[in-house]
Amino acid sequence: MEKRKVVDLEVSVIIPVYNSENFLQRAVSSALIQEHVNEIIIVDDGSQDESLALSYQLRELSSKIQVYTHPNKNNLGLAATRNRGLEFVTGDWVQFLDADDELLPGKILAQVNLIQKSEIKIPFIVGNSVDVFEDSRKHLNRFFTDPWIGLFCSKLGNSCSNLFEISVLKEVGYFNSSLRTSEEYDLMFRIMKLGYLPKYDSSFLTLIYKTTGSLSRGEQHRQTMILNWVNLRLQIRDFLVSQGKFGSKETYYYSAYMGMFHNSFKQEYHPSINRLYYMLFLLKQNLKTIFKRKLIQHE
Secondary structure: OOOOOHHHOOEEEEEEEOOOOOOHHHHHHHHHOOOOEEEEEEEEOOOOOOHHHHHHHHHOOOOOEEEEEOHHHOOOOHHHHHHHHHOOOOOOEEEEOOOOOEEOOOHHHHHHHHHHHOOOOOOEEEEEEEEEEOOOOEEEEOOOOOHHHHHHOOOOOOOOOOEEEHHHHHHHOOOOOOOOOOHHHHHHHHHHHOOOOOEEEEEEEEEEEEOHHHHOOOHHHHHHHHHHHHHHHHHHHHHHHHOOOOOHHHHHHHHHHHHHHHHHOOOOOOOOOOHHHHHHHHHHHHHHHHHHHHHHHHO
16 A cells, blocks of 8 residues: 655644643643644543533634533543544544643654654554653653563553554554553553554653642552553563563563562562562662762763
């Protein structure tokens, strides 16, 4: 099939909304200035504030903006809300954008350019992002270029920094709506299991705002997040083992990041973690810290 010219590619932006009246306009404005966007689909997930009313107001800004809700205006979670938006997509590619985050100018254009240059089918583009904290601190989130290790380490971008091809999303059945966390990495895992591998965009053109509400969601959410995160890594590991692709490099990163995760959340270490590799990783991190301190002292 003849590859479409870059000028013909259309990108649909899906913005799931839940109690985001203070941030939604920023997200929508950042989507409106992007090239190649043919529609902006806002889906309200049963908000209790004025988000839905604001969404209807924003719809008046552009004919590209559409507003939807779940049937009966229920609250069904992020994955189900993104899936609801996917029901109305007419573009070739999908940009997911959380209502409290922001796309910088040229984000979508940079990734569409990569699509145009590729001679093979690309399932999704992985992008870097910038975490922005309430005290104005910023942290650069860099991807790992090995996709399987990136999956293990949560270093394969995120739903907002990445760009997804719609036919591939349809092929895997969209997001798993039963998941309330880890849904984006579960989606990428299912795509990669089919043999597709992503392409990478090295720019930092996505801002992820770390607000108090996004960081503190209660103990039940915390336990669900831990369970989903660990279970997904176990699934990835089992798949690679079954394919004969779980070598020493994969074992090292798997053990390192599983170990860090368990330690961070004060969980008992899973028996699949190779303790030697984990200790080697910690030693490497400690040496890096000591080296950085010595450099600072000599400045």
